[in-house]
Amino acid sequence: MLAKHKAMLIGSIGAGKSTLTNSLLGREVKAVKTQSLNYYDWIVDTPGEYTENPLFYKNIMATALEVTHVLYLQDATNQKLIFPHGFSSGFNKLAIGVVTKSDSERADVNLAVSQLKRVIAKGPIVITSSYKNExxxxxxxxxQLNSLEEMKEYANNNYSANIIFA
Known part of the structure; x- marks a missing residue:
């Protein structure tokens, strides 16, 4: 991946940020609880507390200055949405919604997608399973894309059932 493209993963505690990071980097490492910002190649993995506690929003805002994309993770097994409505509009970064744990028996993918649509005004939402590599x-x-328009075109031309454009 080109060094100019960097992504920050944010989401609740246990949403699957570290597991997704490992999958994206092709690493087979057991995920452990993230205690602080972790920088890996083109990814910044954030602690869930940064998203769950508004006192830490300043940390997310500062870290966002270092990246080109922000990935908003919603655990498909958790009905609680921790992001405020329209949260992505506070960042001048390309937003990507990510539904995690779609392979779980308890997953409600449709609910997770609708929750992410409230967080991201416009952008792709990707349904993932780190264990199935989906x-x-x-x-x-x-x-790797540089604009919302490029991401929309990618979503429209990609015949994967794992991606939609909100």
Missing amino acids: GIQEIRELV
Whole structure:
């Protein structure tokens, strides 16, 4: 991946940020609880507390200055939405919604997608399973794009069931 493209992953505690990071980087490492910002190649993995506690929003805002894309993760097994409505509009970065844990028996993918549509005004939403490697390549390719229009074109021309454009 070109060094100029960097992505920050944000989401609730246990949403699958570290597991997704490992999948995106092709690493087979067991995910552990993230205690601080972790920088890996083109990815910044953030602690879930940064998203769940508004006192940490300044940390997210500062870190966003270092990246080109922000990935908003919604765990398909968790009905609670932790992002405020329209949260992505606070960042001048390309937004990508990511539904995690879509392979779980408890997953409600439709609910997770509708929740992400409230967070991201416009942009792609990718349905993923890190364990089945679903949606992973789509995220890698989206992060290489430079505009919302390019991401929309990618979503419209990609025949994957794992990607929609909101």
